Amino acid sequence: MAANSDSAKRAAAARALDEVRPGMRLGLGTGSTANIFVELLGERVRGGLAVRGVPTSEATRALAERVGIALATLDQLPELDLTVDGADEIGPDLALIKGGGGALLREKIVAAASAAMVVIADHTKVVSTLGRFPLPIEVVPFGLEATRRAIIAAATALGLTGDVRLRMENGHVFVTDGGHFILDAGFGAIPDPLALAQRLAGIPGVVEHGLFIGLATKAIVAGDGGVQVLTRAATTES
Numbered sequence: 001m002a003a004n005s006d007s008a009k010r011a012a013a014a015r016a017l018d019e020v021r022p023g024m025r026l027g028l029g030t031g032s033t034a035n036i037f038v039e040l041l042g043e044r045v046r047g048g049l050a051v052r053g054v055p056t057s058e059a060t061r062a063l064a065e066r067v068g069i070a071l072a073t074l075d076q077l078p079e080l081d082l083t084v085d086g087a088d089e090i091g092p093d094l095a096l097i098k099g100g101g102g103a104l105l106r107e108k109i110v111a112a113a114s115a116a117m118v119v120i121a122d123h124t125k126v127v128s129t130l131g132r133f134p135l136p137i138e139v140v141p142f143g144l145e146a147t148r149r150a151i152i153a154a155a156t157a158l159g160l161t162g163d164v165r166l167r168m169e170n171g172h173v174f175v176t177d178g179g180h181f182i183l184d185a186g187f188g189a190i191p192d193p194l195a196l197a198q199r200l201a202g203i204p205g206v207v208e209h210g211l212f213i214g215l216a217t218k219a220i221v222a223g224d225g226g227v228q229v230l231t232r233a234a235t236t237e238s
């Protein structure tokens, strides 16, 4: 039973440990849920489990080092067995919105280099249509306003409207690990994530966007009813 968000996150992260085999090359996600997984994995490593991890952010690198997980760069391990990461939203076909923690670029590169991606989350992240959570879009600082307008035009062409805001943190512009900015796009419901993803990918100045389509192979979702495993085919195991 997962009584609240934290215990649900922990239940999902703990279940994801079942996916880990000795010798695996692991992508390590970013965010509060991924952090719990990294901490639990660290306990297993200290108990003798041999794995190597590629972190998706500097924050995760620091945590993984602290808990004793052997780390490598993606250049050293360009093919990974499994990535375990959180998500801001989990939609139909396990399409995701990610980037709430600002690490979407490395997260997507690492997930794409992985044979499997398992998403861990509390049940509130599961939605019937993506878009309640503002879509993070990573952009280069040069030409910020031109890029922002191009994003709005691309969305408008799909019938989407809403504020596209520069992410701030503690009164300063938020800067990603890659030195880029994030625009948070509050479009509301995104009925065709693939169409939006394709349009965003074609905009100069957009480095990457937080729509993860066709990357997640499984989602482990925990709530008051226990832990559910969702697969791309939308089957459910208990």
Ligand SMILES: O=C(CO)[C@H](O)[C@H](O)COP(=O)(O)O
Pocket (backbone or CB within 6 Å): 029, 030, 031, 032, 033, 034, 085, 086, 087, 088, 097, 098, 099, 100, 101, 102, 103, 104, 107
């Ligand atoms: O995409 C992410 C970071 O870029 C995170 O996975 C996402 O924001 C979920 O975070 P949390 O587990 O803290 O809810």
